[in-house]
Structures are given as structure tokens and as C-alpha cells.
Amino acid sequence: MALLTSFVSVAISILYTPFLLLILCIIFLASIGKSLGVRRLYVNILLKLFEYGRQHIEVAKKISRHDSSDEDEVTTEPPVPDDKPPSALVKENGVNGTKMTVIERDEILGPSPELNYKRSSSQERMQNGHKNHQEKVSLEFHLSHCLDLVKAGMESIIEDQVTSVFEAEELRSWNLLTRTNRQYEFLTWRLTIIWAMGFIVRYFFLLPLRILIFIFGVWWLIISTACIGTLPDGPLKQKTNYAVSIMCFNFLSRCISAVITYHDAHNRPARGGICVANHTSPIDALVLMCDNCYSLIGQRHGGFLGLLQRALARASPHIWFERSEVKDRHAVAKRLKEHISVADNPPILIFPEGTCINNTSVMQFKKGSFEVGGTIYPVAIKYDPRFGDAFWNSSRYGMLHYLLNMMTSWAIVCDVWYLPAMHRARDETAVDFANRVKAVVARRGGLVDLQWDGQLKRMKAKKEWRELQQEEFSKRLKGE
Amino acid sequence: MGNENSIPMELCSNSRVNCIDFKVENFDADEIRRLGKRFRKLDLDNSGALSIDEFMSLPELQQNPLVQRVIDIFDADGNGEVDFKEFIQGVSQFSVKGDKLSKLRFAFRIYDMDNDGYISNGELFQVLKMMVGNNLKDTQLQQIVDKTILFADKDEDGKISFEEFCNVVGNTDIHKKMVVDV
Numbered sequence: 193m194a195l196l197t198s199f200v201s202v203a204i205s206i207l208y209t210p211f212l213l214l215i216l217c218i219i220f221l222a223s224i225g226k227s228l229g230v231r232r233l234y235v236n237i238l239l240k241l242f243e244y245g246r247q248h249i250e251v252a253k254k255i256s257r258h259d260s261s262d263e264d265e266v267t268t269e270p271p272v273p274d275d276k277p278p279s280a281l282v283k284e285n286g287v288n289g290t291k292m293t294v295i296e297r298d299e300i301l302g303p304s305p306e307l308n309y310k311r312s313s314s315q316e317r318m319q320n321g322h323k324n325h326q327e328k329v330s331l332e333f334h335l336s337h338c339l340d341l342v343k344a345g346m347e348s349i350i351e352d353q354v355t356s357v358f359e360a361e362e363l364r365s366w367n368l369l370t371r372t373n374r375q376y377e378f379l380t381w382r383l384t385i386i387w388a389m390g391f392i393v394r395y396f397f398l399l400p401l402r403i404l405i406f407i408f409g410v411w412w413l414i415i416s417t418a419c420i421g422t423l424p425d426g427p428l429k430q431k432t433n434y435a436v437s438i439m440c441f442n443f444l445s446r447c448i449s450a451v452i453t454y455h456d457a458h459n460r461p462a463r464g465g466i467c468v469a470n471h472t473s474p475i476d477a478l479v480l481m482c483d484n485c486y487s488l489i490g491q492r493h494g495g496f497l498g499l500l501q502r503a504l505a506r507a508s509p510h511i512w513f514e515r516s517e518v519k520d521r522h523a524v525a526k527r528l529k530e531h532i533s534v535a536d537n538p539p540i541l542i543f544p545e546g547t548c549i550n551n552t553s554v555m556q557f558k559k560g561s562f563e564v565g566g567t568i569y570p571v572a573i574k575y576d577p578r579f580g581d582a583f584w585n586s587s588r589y590g591m592l593h594y595l596l597n598m599m600t601s602w603a604i605v606c607d608v609w610y611l612p613a614m615h616r617a618r619d620e621t622a623v624d625f626a627n628r629v630k631a632v633v634a635r636r637g638g639l640v641d642l643q644w645d646g647q648l649k650r651m652k653a654k655k656e657w658r659e660l661q662q663e664e665f666s667k668r669l670k671g672e
Numbered sequence: 673m674g675n676e677n678s679i680p681m682e683l684c685s686n687s688r689v690n691c692i693d694f695k696v697e698n699f700d701a702d703e704i705r706r707l708g709k710r711f712r713k714l715d716l717d718n719s720g721a722l723s724i725d726e727f728m729s730l731p732e733l734q735q736n737p738l739v740q741r742v743i744d745i746f747d748a749d750g751n752g753e754v755d756f757k758e759f760i761q762g763v764s765q766f767s768v769k770g771d772k773l774s775k776l777r778f779a780f781r782i783y784d785m786d787n788d789g790y791i792s793n794g795e796l797f798q799v800l801k802m803m804v805g806n807n808l809k810d811t812q813l814q815q816i817v818d819k820t821i822l823f824a825d826k827d828e829d830g831k832i833s834f835e836e837f838c839n840v841v842g843n844t845d846i847h848k849k850m851v852v853d854v
Binding site: 333334335336337338339340341342343344345346347348349350351352353354355644648657658659660661662663665666667669 | 763
């Protein structure tokens with residue numbers, strides 16, 4: 193034990209100086225807004241490593257298949273044992289090495305029942321057209337009418353869209369993190385050694401470095417916003433704030449080794465608009481703030497978040513609500529309107545889903561932000577889950593635990609697409625407009641477009657929904 | 673059609689074990705593993721069996737008017753819970769590899785609530801009531817029920833047997849409508 197502690201102290205004293213130099217170097221680079229491409233190189237090396245691991249797993253799988261050819265009989269006992277881990281997941285490697293956990297289906301029982309039977313009833317009309325014409329007056333029931341409902345129920349038993357988007361995304365191959373695909377641990381010696389080395393790098397090199405960067409970054413942000421706060425309002429303050437804020441957030445983004453690619457920069461949200469994006473984690477805001485200045489909107493917090501909020505509000509107009517005000521939708525809308533009526537204000541950043549989703553899908557956009565008017569700038573954010581899962585499962589992890597997860601991941605790699613500005617058409621309802629924007633975001637980000645309400649993460653489904661389904665079914669019987 | 677469908681129902685219900693062995697062939701090891709994972713996820717209290725409440729924790733299922741019937745059919749031994757064997761067995765009837773007869777039987781069981789091999793007037797009424805809720809008057813419903821039974825009931829015993837059911841439903845594209853990807 194004494195030997196160990198002395199060894200550690202020697203190691204620390206040797207590594208201390210280069211470590212400090214490294215941090216200073218990072219601070220310097222971040223403050224002049226340059227990157228040496230170290231992070232991209234690091235990400236590319238990681239990709240090679242994952243590919244090696246995947247091939248290795250596949251070989252191991254083949255060998256174990258040969259060994260166990262006589263054990264092929266299927267057991268139907270409740271906990272299917274995962275004793276032969278490799279066979280399952282590495283079958284094919286998708287575009288991103290990820291599995292789309294959400295199956296896209298023709299929706300029979302969607303959350304908005306008026307769309308339900310459009311597909312199936314038109315099919316039927318094709319098949320027995322004459323029948324429908326004759327008996328429009330009377331109620332037409334066929335014993336097979338229940339099949340759509342049964343099938344929909346079956347589909348959701350096997351895989352439902354709602355709960356699966358609130359769970360960590362599944363990977364096709366192991367990314368050498370213990371928290372994903374737990375069954376891959378101790379597969380072969382070589383992989384275990386690679387994993388252990390990765391563990392040491394992540395926890396004993398990257399983590400302390402990132403924590404230091406984080407602390408520096410937060411201090412830097414607080415100090416610089418305080419300085420800007422003393423400037424008189426006007427173009428000078430805005431310009432300084434724009435430059436300083438991007439610098440601060442770029443620096444902060446290094447604490448998760450963020451490698452962000454921005455596409456279509458000419459569509460970047462302009463002043464006096466509303467920027468809407470899909471929401472995966474609190475990091476979304478950080479990711480976007482690295483490239484542009486936004487006004488944030490949210491509930492006033494205490495503690496650490498409150499400190500940040502107050503710091504940000506000093507330098508540029510943000511909208512923070514008291515807890516009591518949040519429920520008041522009119523007050524929120526009024527504040528939004530006031531904000532965008534000043535043409536010089538930075539665009540407001542809103543996540544209209546209202547909850548974090550696991551980066552495979554987009555859920556219902558709340559109509560509130562689309563009622564305000566003004567230009568909407570949609571943004572699609574897609575993280576690469578191979579380097580670390582950015583999704584914040586807030587019902588499972590607290591904020592600190594989540595941050596720790598982020599800082600001990602390999603990196604956060606993501607793509608941001610700026611989409612062309614959109615306006616609400618004259619006769620379009622806010623809900624329709626919200627859906628239109630959502631569809632655009634989903635298409636660009638390669639996400640599944642869902643109609644479900646993100647609030648289902650916390651609350652139970654309403655009873656009225658079943659009644660709506662019943663109403664829809666009876667309409668179908670009546671031939672409407 | 674008549675010949676193919678007139679296989680006595682006892683064949684399946686009496687030798688259940690054989691049935692399981694036969695039906696599991698609809699899935700390969702990967703699919704079974706995936707279903708096992710799904711089962712464990714649905715099994716919130718880790719009891720090894722799914723209760724109705726656990727099924728109802730899925731919003732999509734909760735709003736499905738027929739969910740109670742589907743769960744009842746899954747629950748082959750009628751103990752109010754669905755264990756893994758029953759789960760696999762139930763899902764397997766929706767497999768692409770599943771045969772038409774077992775699919776038809778599943779559909780028949782939706783209406784045959786007491787599992788006596790016949791859809792009675794009262795049963796059809798109850799199931800219809802589940803599907804339409806309070807949107808139709810009971811008298812209207814009863815009319816539909818009477819009409820449907822009259823139409824299907826070839827031997828005029830006032831109820832629909834499995835064979836009669838197949839004659840009505842068998843020519844719809846049941847293979848398309850009762851297939852689900854696992």
C-alpha cells in the first residue's frame with residue numbers, strides 16, 4: 193500500500209508540469225478560436241479502434257458458433273441467458289454503426305386517431321368497392337375489422353415507439369465503454385486489455401483534464417460576462433458579447449471533447465428569429481452556442497445552474513422565468529413576442545419537444561413557440577452515439593451523474609444542420625406548422641418522425657385517447 | 673378451404689407442449705433473444721410474468737381498445753399473467769412464418785371470449801362494445817351483432833363456429849394483416 197501511494201505521488205509530480213502546460217495550451221488555443229485538429233485526429237483513431245474491435249468480436253463469434261453447434265436448441269425459459277454475447281448484435285454494421293431502435297411503421301393507431309384508418313380503409317375500398325357504395329346508410333361491420341387493432345396492439349407489444357425513445361440508443365458494435373452493451377465485457381483477452389487501457393485514459397487522463405477545463409471555462413464565462421455587463425447597451429456590447437460568448441462556449445465544449453460539424457452555415461439563425469431544434473440533452477445548447485449567439489429561455493434555477501443563468505443574463509438578453517410564471521402560457525408567449533420584436537436581439541433558442549429524447553426520433557413539437565409568429569429557423573442535431581451517448585435520461589441519472597458520464601466518454605461527436613428559415617402560412621394552424629417544421633428537422637437529421645407527446649416520459653397516457661380511438665372506429669363502421 | 677380449416681381445435685389445445693415446440697420454430701435464436709430482452713423490459717417488477725398493469729404502462733397499448741382481449745389470448749392458462757412461454761407463443765402467431773390457420777385462430781379468439789369454440793351473440797356484442805365505446809347505441813350494436821351472426825351462421829345454431837368464422841374471414845388477406853416484424 194505504501195509502495196502504491198509513493199508510486200502515485202511520484203507519477204503525479206512527474207506528470208504535473210506537462211499536464212499544466214497542456215491545459216494552458218488548450219486555454220490559449222480556445223481563446224484565439226483555433227484548433228490544431230487534435231480532436232479530429234483522436235476521433236479518427238477511435239474509429240479505427242472500434243473497427244478493429246468489431247472485427248475481433250466477429251471472429252470470436254464465428255469460433256464460438258463452431259464450438260457450440262450442438263447447443264443450438266432454443267430455450268424458452270424466462271431470462272434468456274446471454275452466455276454467448278457476440279452472436280447478437282454485430283450482424284450488420286449500419287450507416288453509423290448504430291441500430292435504429294425505433295421501427296418505422298405505417299401507423300394504424302397513432303396518437304391522432306383521425307389519421308388512423310386512412311391507409312387501411314382506402315385499401316379496402318379498392319378491394320370491395322361495390323359493397324361500400326351500396327351500404328353507406330347502414331352500419332357495416334365485418335369480423336375482420338378487429339384485425340387492424342389487434343395488429344397495432346401486437347406491434348406495440350413487440351416494440352413500442354414511446355418508451356423506446358427514452359432509453360439509451362443501441363449500438364451495433366461495442367464502443368469499448370462498459371456502460372453500453374454490458375455483455376461484451378471480458379470477451380477476449382485482447383479486447384479486455386484495450387478496454388482497460390481505454391479506461392485508464394478516460395478516467396485518469398481525460399477526466400481530470402476535462403474537469404479542470406470545465407472549472408476554468410465556467411470561471412472564464414462568469415468573469416467575461418460580468419465585464420461585458422458593465423458596457424453600455426448598444427452595438428458595441430452586442431459585438432463583444434457575440435465574440436466572447438462563442439469563445440467561452442468553444443472553450444467549454446472542450447471539456448467533453450466536442451467535435452461538431454456545422455452544415456449549411458448560410459442558414460444560420462439570424463437576429464430577431466426563433467431557432468427550434470430537436471432535444472437530446474442539455475449539451476444541445478452548448479453545441480449550438482459554439483457557433484452562434486442565442487437567447488436562452490427557461491425556468492429560473494437555483495444553485496450552479498442559477499449562477500450560470502445570472503452570468504449569461506448580464507451580457508445579453510435571456511428569458512428566465514420564475515417557477516410560478518412557467519405555467520402561464522400567455523405570459524410566456526408575451527415575453528417571446530417582446531423579445532423578437534426587438535430586431536437586434538439574438539435569436540431565441542427553443543427545444544419545442546420539451547424533453548430529452550434519445551437521438552433516434554423527434555417527438556411532437558409543442559405549438560407554443562409556433563404561435564408567436566416571426567421567422568422560425570429549424571436546426572437538426574444528430575449525435576454520433578459511438579463515441580458516447582449524449583442522451584440525458586433524466587429519470588434515471590441526475591445532472592452530476594450525467595456530466596460525469598459525458599466527461600468520461602470518448603468524445604461527443606455531432607452534426608448540426610441549419611435548415612432554411614420557415615414561415616407560418618396564412619391559413620395554417622400552429623399545430624400544422626409545428627408538424628411541418630418537425631418533419632423537416634426529422635428528415636434532415638435522419639430521425640424518425642413521431643407524433644407522440646414527449647410528456648409521456650413522465651405522465652401516464654390519458655384515458656380519453658382510448659375513447660378517441662373508439663370514436664374513430666365507430667366512424668369507420670358508419671362509413672364516414 | 674373447408675378441409676384445411678376443419679382440423680379439430682382439440683389438436684392444438686390438448687397437446688399444448690407440442691404446440692409450443694412447433695410454434696417456436698417460427699423464430700430463430702436471435703429473435704428469441706430479442707423477444708426475451710423485450711419481455712424483461714416490460715416486466716417492470718421482475719416477477720417473470722407480465723401483469724395487465726405492466727402491459728398498460730405502454731401508452732400505445734393503453735389506448736388500444738382491444739388490448740384486454742389480446743392479453744387474454746396471450747394468457748393461455750388464464751392465471752391473469754403472461755409468462756415468457758405464453759409471450760413467445762402469442763407473438764409467434766404473428767410471425768411471417770406463422771401459418772394462416774393459427775392466425776385465423778388468434779383472430780377467432782378475439783371474439784370467442786370464453787374459449788368454448790363458438791362466438792355467441794353476447795360475446796360479439798361485448799367485443800364490439802369494446803371497440804366502439806359509447807359512440808353507438810346498444811340497440812344499434814345489437815343490430816350489427818344479429819346481422820353479422822345471421823350472415824356467418826351457416827348451420828343456424830345462433831353462434832359462429834371456427835369453421836364458419838374462417839369462411840367469412842379466411843378470404844381477407846390475413847397474412848398481411850396479422851404479420852408483425854420481430
